[in-house]
Amino acid sequence: MAHATRGAGTTGAARRGRVPHGKGLIAGHVAAWTYALLLLVPLYYLVVSSLKDNQRVLTDPFGLPTQWLTDNFVRAWELAALGPALGSSALITLGAEAISLLLAFPAAYGLARSGGRTAAVVEKVFALGFLIPAFAALVPTVLLAVELGMFQTRAFLVLFLPATSLPLSVILLTQFLRTIPAELEESALMDGAGRLTVLLRVYLPLSVPGVVTVAILNFLGFWNEYLFSLVILGPDPDLRTVQVALPSLTSAVMVQYGILSAACLITLAPVYVVYTALQRRMEAALVEGAVKS
Structure with a gap:
């Protein structure tokens, strides 16, 4: 009985120890993906702007080009x-x-x-x-x-x-x-x-x-x-x-x-x-x- 109690206590402690680790891991992923998006937004704007004319760049800066001006x-x-x-x-x-x-x-x-x-x-x-x-x-x-x-x-x-x-x-x-x-x-x-x-x-x-x-x-x-x-x-x-x-x-x-x-x-x-x-x-x-x- 004592052994079972100690095992249950150990399991509970292990679970309690994993909870902060899991939360920290999720927070780390959220922070990493947020930072990645902040870096991708200017790059996306640069790419789509390179395929537009001036009017589309100024009126719809983040929209996809209606005509792909590869020229x-x-x-x-x-x-x-x-x-x-x-x-x-x-x-x-x-x-x-x-x-x-x-x-x-x-x-x-x-x-x-x-x-x-x-x-x-x-x-x-x-x-x-x-x-x-x-x-x-x-x-x-x-x-x-x-x-x-x-x-x-x-x-x-x-x-x-x-x-x-x-x-x-x-x-x-x-x-x-x-x-x-x-x-x-x-x-x-x-x-x-x-x-x-x-x-x-x-x-x-x-x-x-x-x-x-x-x-x-x-x-x-x-x-x-x-x-x-x-x-x-x-x-x-x-x-x-x-x-x-x-x-x-x-x-x-x-x-x-x-x-x-x-x-x-x-x-x-x-x-x-x-x-x-x-x-x-x-x-x-x-x-x-x-x-x-």
């Missing part, structure tokens, strides 16, 4: 010269991305495996980069580009943009590399591996999720950069990026919102493709690490 995408491509703009953005973004990772990863490795006050001071120096607003560095950057003879060149942006991303990249990668056991490095060094081999063969495979996270953040920042691209590259259609090309579709007389929405979707497509590909790689690395552990 808006063709006109947006031609009017904003999106072909050269996409190529320019891709060249600058990929070049700056490569330089950022090549500089940030070794720097993060050095900080993660260094101790003492010097490493702490260097890390704080990197953190100071968050305090410098972009517009404050605009004039010195333009003067530097002119002095180097690289004004109105994509090469200057490829070399300059990594400097804007290094503070965040180094700090994030440093914190991630500190989670990797130092015993792995010591074992590799005892086996005769050099520092470069340890960096590439030990730390890089284990830090793929962190590297991919930094790569995604940098890609979004470089692709969406507007201020320096506008000032450094100027209005030349052969040099300007997509973010500079999009405002060319606006007019002081009348804005064709359907064409502008179509152009925005075209510029968002590469971001979606890159984000999806890198996100899957990051998830695969996380699952693989969890299985191995």
